[in-house]
Amino acid sequence: MEFDAPDGSAAPAASAEEWNPTADTLAPVRGKHRVAKQRGSLARSSTVLGVGVIAAVGAGGIATAQDKPAVSISLPDQITESLDSLADSLPDATSLPGVGALVGDADTDADDDDTADAGVAVAAAPAAATHASAGGQSTGAGESLRARILQQADQQRAAADEAVRQEAREQAVKDAAAEAKKAQKAADAKAEQAEKEQAAKEAREKAAAEAKAEAERLAKLAASFSLPVSSYTLTATYGQAGSMWSSGQHTGLDFAGQAGTPLKAVHGATVKSAGWSGPYGYRIVLELQDGTEVWYAHLSQMNVSAGQQVTTGQVIGNMGATGNVSGVHLHLEVHTPGGDGIDPAAWLRGKGLTV
Incomplete structure (x- = not known):
């Protein structure tokens, strides 16, 4: 290996051993x-x-x-x-x-x-x-x-829905039953009220019919019966107590009026007797068909005789003061078929006459 000197000249090579490994000197490294x-x-x-x-x-x-x-x-x-x-x-x-x-x-x-x-x-x-x-x-x-x-x-939801529907149906049945019971109760009350009203109506109608029938009967009786005198004043009633009467009480009904006032037959009858009768003075006894007797006393004059038939309203005598009297009047008595005396005023009212 060579190196250049600073001045540009070639520097001497350094003496060093160069390492060049080969395939033979080095085994493959793994x-x-x-x-x-x-x-x-x-x-x-x-x-x-x-x-x-x-x-x-x-x-x-x-x-x-x-x-x-x-x-x-x-x-x-x-x-x-x-x-x-x-x-x-x-x-x-x-x-x-x-x-x-x-x-x-x-x-x-x-x-x-x-x-x-x-x-x-x-x-x-x-x-x-x-x-x-x-x-x-x-x-x-x-x-x-x-x-x-x-x-x-x-399935659970369907079951729950069905349970709700079943409960609703049962509640509807209960409500319907309660409503039907309520309606039946109201209908029964209405029917009962209607029955009461019908019964009351029938009672009123019956009473009205009876009253009408009674009125008709009285009218018919009034047509067939008559007061014994038209103009009068009642001076003594039946059962009245007093010393003037021998029995201690009055036995008839006294109609006071003018002397000679006409006296009429109260109903169609037969003259049972007509004549002098002691304390009664001149007296006429009429016997009705049912056996009832009507006595007329203290007459001043008699126009009928025994056994004669008379009709309602027929004049049979005149008012007077004969017998045991204190004034002019008609003493009227009524006796049952058995002979008992009764109140003339009540008997006359029962015939539809007003006294």
């Missing part, structure tokens, strides 16, 4: 001394590792892609940067003494390594396919489970 191969191997190994990881993760991701969101997987940047920095800091293999000859072998080995790496990648492919197949089977099982869960949920 392992950690193959820096160039290591550099390429590191790069290729990291690449293969990344591919394997991505393949494995991809195979697993395929199995769960149906049910889970995709997960992004990558190597940390610090690892990649550290590997690149380490590779850059190593010297070039061709600059090392005695290594240049080995580059060819390194390339061959690199090719072998590439082939191995390719084999790894090829080996990883079936694994990925296996993972993909397992993922498919898992996806199928997941879909089946999901379908069963959805079917069960649908």
